[in-house]
Amino acid sequence: MDQSTVEALRQRMDRIERENRRLKVGGGLLLAGMALLTLLGATLADHKTLEAESFIVKDSSGKVRAVLGTTDPYNAPGLVMYDQEGHANILLHLTGDGDPGFWLYEKDKVRATLNAVGDRVHLQLYDPNNRMRASFLVAKDGSPSLELFDQDENLRSSLR
Numbered sequence: 001m002d003q004s005t006v007e008a009l010r011q012r013m014d015r016i017e018r019e020n021r022r023l024k025v026g027g028g029l030l031l032a033g034m035a036l037l038t039l040l041g042a043t044l045a046d047h048k049t050l051e052a053e054s055f056i057v058k059d060s061s062g063k064v065r066a067v068l069g070t071t072d073p074y075n076a077p078g079l080v081m082y083d084q085e086g087h088a089n090i091l092l093h094l095t096g097d098g099d100p101g102f103w104l105y106e107k108d109k110v111r112a113t114l115n116a117v118g119d120r121v122h123l124q125l126y127d128p129n130n131r132m133r134a135s136f137l138v139a140k141d142g143s144p145s146l147e148l149f150d151q152d153e154n155l156r157s158s159l160r
Helices: 003-045
Strands: 054-057 064-072 076-082 088-094 100-106 111-118 120-126 132-139 144-149 155-159
Touching: none
Parallel strands: none
Antiparallel strands: 054 064, 064 076, 076 088, 088 100, 100 111, 111 120, 120 132, 132 144, 144 155
């Protein structure tokens, strides 16, 4: 081989070695970046907590269908579900003392409640005019009572 061919081959080898080093460095950086993203993804996957003061569920037309959050006046957790017309139909809540309650509505009128208040549990039934007509109670000692009311909510009959 003559001197110019050897020189051309040497220059070509130098260029190939430089490109090879760049590829190795670039590949190493790419691998390090992928490893970092994998570690970050694994770390983020461990955090399954979502915090908010309330969650609002809306239907496809944008109407509010449910709200989960703290409710007044107790600043206690509650869940309210609404019908298609926007009327509250179900309320599940805690009072300020932590007593649970479950309320059923029909077009914003109370129809039934189930509450554990203090030392007793009571179920109350209401007529379509939002007046209590019957109440079934169980005291802490287990003793039951049934009270029936007239249309003016006057006690008409009681079984204890």
